[in-house]
Amino acid sequence: MRSSSMLDRSDAAFRKVTSMRPAEELAAEALRRGERLRIKARGGSMLPFFRDGDVALVTPTAESGIGVGDIVCYERPPGRLFLHRVIACESDRFVAKGDALTFTDVIDRRHLLGKVVALERRGRLERLDSRAARWRNRTIVSLSHVIPRLVPLAIGLRRIVRAVLRG
Numbered sequence: 001m002r003s004s005s006m007l008d009r010s011d012a013a014f015r016k017v018t019s020m021r022p023a024e025e026l027a028a029e030a031l032r033r034g035e036r037l038r039i040k041a042r043g044g045s046m047l048p049f050f051r052d053g054d055v056a057l058v059t060p061t062a063e064s065g066i067g068v069g070d071i072v073c074y075e076r077p078p079g080r081l082f083l084h085r086v087i088a089c090e091s092d093r094f095v096a097k098g099d100a101l102t103f104t105d106v107i108d109r110r111h112l113l114g115k116v117v118a119l120e121r122r123g124r125l126e127r128l129d130s131r132a133a134r135w136r137n138r139t140i141v142s143l144s145h146v147i148p149r150l151v152p153l154a155i156g157l158r159r160i161v162r163a164v165l166r167g
Contacts, residue, residue, distance in 0.1 A: 045098025
């Protein structure tokens, strides 16, 4: 049997461990402090350009450094981070959209945390802040209404090709 003082100490330690903050909340705090972060992308909202498991290099960026086509990291609701492409800039907010999604998100400037400047996939790093990448990103925005319809077709075609190649 344990003494009551040991129980008190272990209960306090348990409370301390279970009150840990979620990783997304810590990431948002780090970006607000001006630190660069590597964030693993989860989900399929940015298919085919970002895949589940890709790593995004996010740098804190002033709102003036954000333009149409840029991929940004933002928080909404507090504690949830998203990586989506800016499709419109307005005076006090941005409109962003996952490339594979049919709907948009309006981002208040205070929820903006940073800009994705590079993508890492299978050990290869692709810069997203070069002149060619910015041109490509703006082209993607102009096709943003078509991409959500093409993604399911491409995934289906990919499955068929893989099945045929396997025999």
